[in-house]
Amino acid sequence: MVVEKKRSPVGAAVLRDDITVAIRGAVVAELAEVGYGRLSIEAVARRAGVSKAAVYRRWRSKLDLVLDLVSATAGRNLPLLDTGSLLGDLELLLQVMARALQHRMALQIIPDLLAEAARTPQIAEKLHQTLEDYQRTIGLVVIGRAVERGELSAATDQRLAVDLIVGPIYWRLAITRTPLGTAEVRRAAEMIVAALQVAGAGPDAPEAEV
Amino acid sequence: MVVEKKRSPVGAAVLRDDITVAIRGAVVAELAEVGYGRLSIEAVARRAGVSKAAVYRRWRSKLDLVLDLVSATAGRNLPLLDTGSLLGDLELLLQVMARALQHRMALQIIPDLLAEAARTPQIAEKLHQTLEDYQRTIGLVVIGRAVERGELSAATDQRLAVDLIVGPIYWRLAITRTPLGTAEVRRAAEMIVAALQVAGAGPDAPEAEV
DNA sequence: TAACGACGGTACGGTTGCGTCGCGACGCGT
DNA sequence: ACGCGTCGCGACGCAACCGTACCGTCGTTA
Numbered sequence: 001m002v003v004e005k006k007r008s009p010v011g012a013a014v015l016r017d018d019i020t021v022a023i024r025g026a027v028v029a030e031l032a033e034v035g036y037g038r039l040s041i042e043a044v045a046r047r048a049g050v051s052k053a054a055v056y057r058r059w060r061s062k063l064d065l066v067l068d069l070v071s072a073t074a075g076r077n078l079p080l081l082d083t084g085s086l087l088g089d090l091e092l093l094l095q096v097m098a099r100a101l102q103h104r105m106a107l108q109i110i111p112d113l114l115a116e117a118a119r120t121p122q123i124a125e126k127l128h129q130t131l132e133d134y135q136r137t138i139g140l141v142v143i144g145r146a147v148e149r150g151e152l153s154a155a156t157d158q159r160l161a162v163d164l165i166v167g168p169i170y171w172r173l174a175i176t177r178t179p180l181g182t183a184e185v186r187r188a189a190e191m192i193v194a195a196l197q198v199a200g201a202g203p204d205a206p207e208a209e210v
Numbered sequence: 211m212v213v214e215k216k217r218s219p220v221g222a223a224v225l226r227d228d229i230t231v232a233i234r235g236a237v238v239a240e241l242a243e244v245g246y247g248r249l250s251i252e253a254v255a256r257r258a259g260v261s262k263a264a265v266y267r268r269w270r271s272k273l274d275l276v277l278d279l280v281s282a283t284a285g286r287n288l289p290l291l292d293t294g295s296l297l298g299d300l301e302l303l304l305q306v307m308a309r310a311l312q313h314r315m316a317l318q319i320i321p322d323l324l325a326e327a328a329r330t331p332q333i334a335e336k337l338h339q340t341l342e343d344y345q346r347t348i349g350l351v352v353i354g355r356a357v358e359r360g361e362l363s364a365a366t367d368q369r370l371a372v373d374l375i376v377g378p379i380y381w382r383l384a385i386t387r388t389p390l391g392t393a394e395v396r397r398a399a400e401m402i403v404a405a406l407q408v409a410g411a412g413p414d415a416p417e418a419e420v
Numbered sequence: 421t422a423a424c425g426a427c428g429g430t431a432c433g434g435t436t437g438c439g440t441c442g443c444g445a446c447g448c449g450t
Numbered sequence: 451a452c453g454c455g456t457c458g459c460g461a462c463g464c465a466a467c468c469g470t471a472c473c474g475t476c477g478t479t480a
Contacts, residue, residue: 034329037244167375175324188370
C-alpha cells in the first residue's frame with residue numbers, strides 16, 4: 001500500500017544521472033587544479049560539458065557541491081584487517097594510507113580542503129567529523145585490539161597514539177612530499193610500536209594549555 | 211625584497227619603508243583571511259591604505275609578493291638549546307613548535323601555502339627548501355647531539371626520525387586542530403624517544419616504492 | 421632652487437564569474 | 451497525444467580585479 005503522493009513526481013524528465021556524474025567528476029578535477037578558493041561554477045560546468053543551469057538545478061552553491069562531494073567520498077572506510085599483531089596491523093595500516101596518499105588527486109585536494117576548513121566552518125565541521133570517525137576507528141580497532149592482546153596498556157592515550165601513527169606519514173607524504181619506500185614503512189611501524197609501548201603512563205593531572 | 215640601485219640613487223623620492231611594511235602586513239592579513247587563491251592586489255592595497263600602484267612599484271605579481279614574504283619570514287630559526295639530554299631537547303623543541311603552531315595567523319597561512327605549493331612550482335620550491343633546512347637542522351642538532359651522547363645509534367635514519375618528531379605535532383595542531391597540553395607534549399616526547407631508540411637498524415636493502 | 425621619482429587618487433578597457441531567465445527541443449510516463 | 455521537467459544555449463545586469471596610465475603633490479638632494 002504505497003501512500004506516496006504521486007501527485008507530481010515527474011515522468012521522463014528527471015535529473016539525468018550521467019550529467020550528475022559528469023559534474024561530480026569535473027568538481028574533483030577543478031578542485032585539484034585550482035583549489036577550492038578559485039573553484040567556479042562556470043569552470044565546473046564548462047569542464048563537465050554541461051550548462052550552468054544543470055549545475056544550479058542540483059546544488060545551490062559551490063559550498064554545497066563540495067560538501068556533498070566530501071560526504072560521498074568520505075564514506076569509503078579503510079578495511080582494517082586483523083593480522084594478529086600490533087606491528088602487523090600497524091604496518092598494514094601505514095601501507096594502505098601511503099597508497100592512498102600517493103594518489104595525485106588526493107594529494108592536491110586533501111591539503112587544500114584542510115586549509116580551507118580554517119575559514120569555512122561548514123567544511124571544517126564536515127572534515128572534522130570525518131577525521132574524528134577515522135581516528136576513532138583506528139583507536140578502537142588497532143589500539144583496542146593490541147590492548148586485548150596484552151601488547152599495550154589499557155591506559156594508553158588513544159588520541160596521542162593516533163597522532164603518533166597518522167602524523168608522520170601524513171607529514172612525509174602530503175607536506176614534504178618525499179617518496180616513502182616499503183622498507184621505511186616497516187621501520188616506521190616498528191618505531192611507532194616502541195613509542196606506543198611506553199605510553200602506558202596514561203593521562204595524569206589536569207593540564208595547562210601550551 | 212626591495213632592490214636598491216646605487217648608480218643614480220634617487221633624491222627624496224625613495225620607496226617609503228612604512229608603506230612597504232604596511233603592504234607586507236596587509237598581505238599576511240589577506241592571506242589568512244581569504245587564502246592565496248583568492249588573494250587580490252586590490253584587496254591588499256585597500257587593506258594597507260595604499261594605492262595599487264604603490265604595490266606594483268615593489269612587486270610584479272602576487273606570486274612575487276608571497277615568495278618575498280616567505281623568504282623574509284622563513285629566516286627566523288628556532289633556537290635549539292642544548293638541555294643535556296635527548297628527552298629534554300625533544301620536549302623543548304616540541305614546546306616551541308606547539309607555541310608557533312598555535313598562532314592564529316600561522317595556523318591559517320601555513321596549511322594554505324602548503325596546499326598551494328601542490329600547484330605552483332615556485333611556491334613549492336621555496337617552501338620545500340625552507341622545510342629542508344628546518345628538518346636538516348633538527349636532524350643534525352637534536353639527533354646528532356643524541357648520537358654523540360650515545361643515546362642513539364649513529365645509524366639512525368634522520369629523515370624518518372624527523373618525520374616521527376614533526377609529523378605528530380603538526381597533525382595534531384594544524385590538521386585536527388585539537389588543543390595540546392604541556393603534559394601531553396611531555397608524554398609525546400617520551401614516546402618519540404622510545405621510537406628513535408629502536409631505529410638503530412638503519413636503512414637496509416634497496417627499497418621498492420609503495 | 422630645480423630636478424627627480426614615489427606618493428595617493430583616479431580612471432581606463434578588458435576579463436571573469438555571479439545567479440537568473442527564457443528559448444525551443446527532447447523523451448518518457450500517463 | 452499530451453504535459454512534465456530536464457536538456458543545451460545564450461543573454462542579462464552586476465560585481466570584482468586585472469594591469470596600466472596619467473594626474474598634481476611632496477620631500478630630498480645636488
